[in-house]
Amino acid sequence: MKKWESLSIRVKLTSAFLFTLLILFFINLFLYLNVNSMLERINEVYQSNSSLNELSETLERVQSSMEEYLSVKNTDTLEAYYQSCQELNGQLQDLNDEICGNEMLMMERNIRRMTGEYLEVADEAMQAKRGRNIERYGQKYEEASVKFRNISDWIYSLNNLQFEVNTESYLGLVEALRTFENFSLVILVLAGIANGFLIYVLARNITGPLTALAQTADRVSGGCLEVEDVRVRGRDEVATVAGAFNQMMESIRVNLEKTRENMEKEAAMKEKQLMMESHLKDAQLKYLQAQINPHFLFNTLNAGAQLAMMEGADRTCLFVENMADFFRYNVKKINQEATLQEELELVDSYLYIMNVRFSGEIHFKSQVEEGLLKVKVPSMILQPIVENAATYGIRGIDWEGWIVLTAAREDGKIRISIRDNGTGMSQEKIREVMEGRTRETDLSRNSTGIGLGNVISRLRLYYNTENVLEIRSEGENKGTEVLLYLPYPEAEEGESHV
């Protein structure tokens, strides 16, 4: 059975047809052989009559050649006589010589024995003729003639008897042939039914899996993807197609799952972008609230700087220019990416302004690894941190305040540290800031308007990672260090991040 299932459809179909063909062939062969044997029998029916006729003819030839010889003593007739005798002896050998219970066989025996006697007497007559013993050959001739008539009567009677029996046999055979015809018809009909049945079973066996496959495919085309695997035993073409179909269905299911996941991801990303934009808008709003019209302001400041230059007040001019730069950057970069260098320049401008405002209290030092200056980062991320350090860390301390900014590559990331030596932060405060629980409204009046929480949120959204910012403080008056861990854009080193 397993071997059958492992065959290909072509072999299966060929085998099925060959098998049924063979059944029909053998049955036909069987019928043919039997009919043939019957026809042979029918042909043999009158064989015994034919043999007896031949025997009778030969006997007559012996008798006539003997008569001929006795009357003319011719060498040719003598030769014919001996030849006939030889022939007759040969034919006698075919007759029965056993004693048995069959009447016809016993008649054969009698004919054989009587003919033997006849030939002896005939020989004696011939010898007497050759010896010119007229009286004896005449007597023997008479004896032989009586025996000849007797034998002829026996042959004739046996022939009649055999003809009767043979005719009976013939009729019996014809009857048997008719019966056999009926049987043949029954056998052929049965074989036909059996073959049809066999072909049906085999075809069912072969096409059954194909039908199952077609039904499943139909359901799939109707939109139902949740179908069971098509189970096909064996290793034929249908099994191969069914296997491929099952695999295809599995692939479709996996692809659909992936697509669904991708769509979900895309939706999440869109949501993230929207949130980011919302934060930026929020920051921008804050700026707009803080500065009614930055363009007007930095244009005005530029006009102030020019005025100061014309009046020779260089320091005032520098101050006003820094302010103008600071506000221009705010207006220009608020929703764009900026290079790290631009961010540092903003920090410089901011601290210059702050130092002018607060009489140079803040010392700032920056150390940036070469190659990092061109790295693009979200804008307005360093200044708020520096502003935080200046506003909450350094202001109000009675020792010299300084802020150190370092940027270096570390473990494939850009590590930016903004450290101050100010009042420091409690762990509780750090946790609040990191969790975004500080209220933006807490911002002092000296603030530029963007809080640390905003920076953290934007960085997390931008880089899609939580660990982007760390605040360290060893305790009160021990300063604070804000660390940024920005992914280093390996593929586009020195160029913009995205």
Added chain:
Amino acid sequence: MKKKKIKISWAAAAVCFLLLLFGVTLYSLAAFRESIRLASHQDFAQAESYGAYYALISENDDTLLWNSIYRGAKKEGMENGGAHVEFFGGRLSLEPTVQEKLRMAVDAGVDGIILNWDGDAGTEELVQEAAKEGIPVVTVLDDGATDVRQCFVGVNSYHLGQEYAGRIWKLLQDMEENCQIQVLLNSGDTDPGKNTLFLGLRDTLEELAGKEGKERELRLDTIAVDRNDAFQAEEAIRRLMVEDPEEQKILVCLSEADTRRAYEAVIDHNRVGEVRILGYYESRQVLEGIEKDIIDSTITVDGEQVGRLCVQALTEYRNNGHVNAYLPVDVYLIDQSNVSDYLEQYEE
């Protein structure tokens, strides 16, 4: 599970169908072979072999008596003698005479001959020739060539005469004083038995008459007919019926054929009751005659016993080189009292 069941039932159906086909094919083959075998008479080869071949030769081989003798002989041969017995030349188209059959049997080299003696001189020559060839001859019912035949199986003629006489005497008691008793003999009969029978008949009748002590004229005559001429026998019987039409007669027939002829003649000439027939041997017609009281009675032998004794005699001779010269057989009188028993056998 259900699918598997269906699959199994399909397979079972297929197997059953193939088995049915196979069975029908085998059955038809067997039936076909059997019908061919029957039609072809292949029993030739299965015919039983025997050690000896005995020829039964009689002039009348188509009577029931001879058929029963043949049956008895054949049965005995098959069962005890290892011999095949057949009516020699029974199938020949030209209906040969006893002598011709004897000639053929000698030529055919049979192992023994059971011969119903026909009383012909030529027959004796042939029996002698058979003896020369070493073929034993047993005569049956009618005897002849007593010096060359090995044995005679038949009725003791004198005893048979006595039996007839007893029956005639019984009939005579109810008949006229001058009743004529006619015995139908064959003219060319060399069988001394017939004469002995006549002697026995006459002696016994005279003895019975003497015993009674009264003088009664016994009109005992013989009619000689040539047995080879069937018409002559019939003519003689017809004459007997026509002659002395008023006289009561008792006709003793010494062959079954004569008995039948007499039976027909009595009816034809309306002499029923006037001519009483005593027959010899039996046939359906004879028995029917007795049943109708047209034939008074018949004396017969047990044919099968006769046949058996013939084969036993031949076998004994072949085995031992000698055999009793005479084996008597029992005789039975069939009259109205027991005819129905015999008729029953014929109906079988």
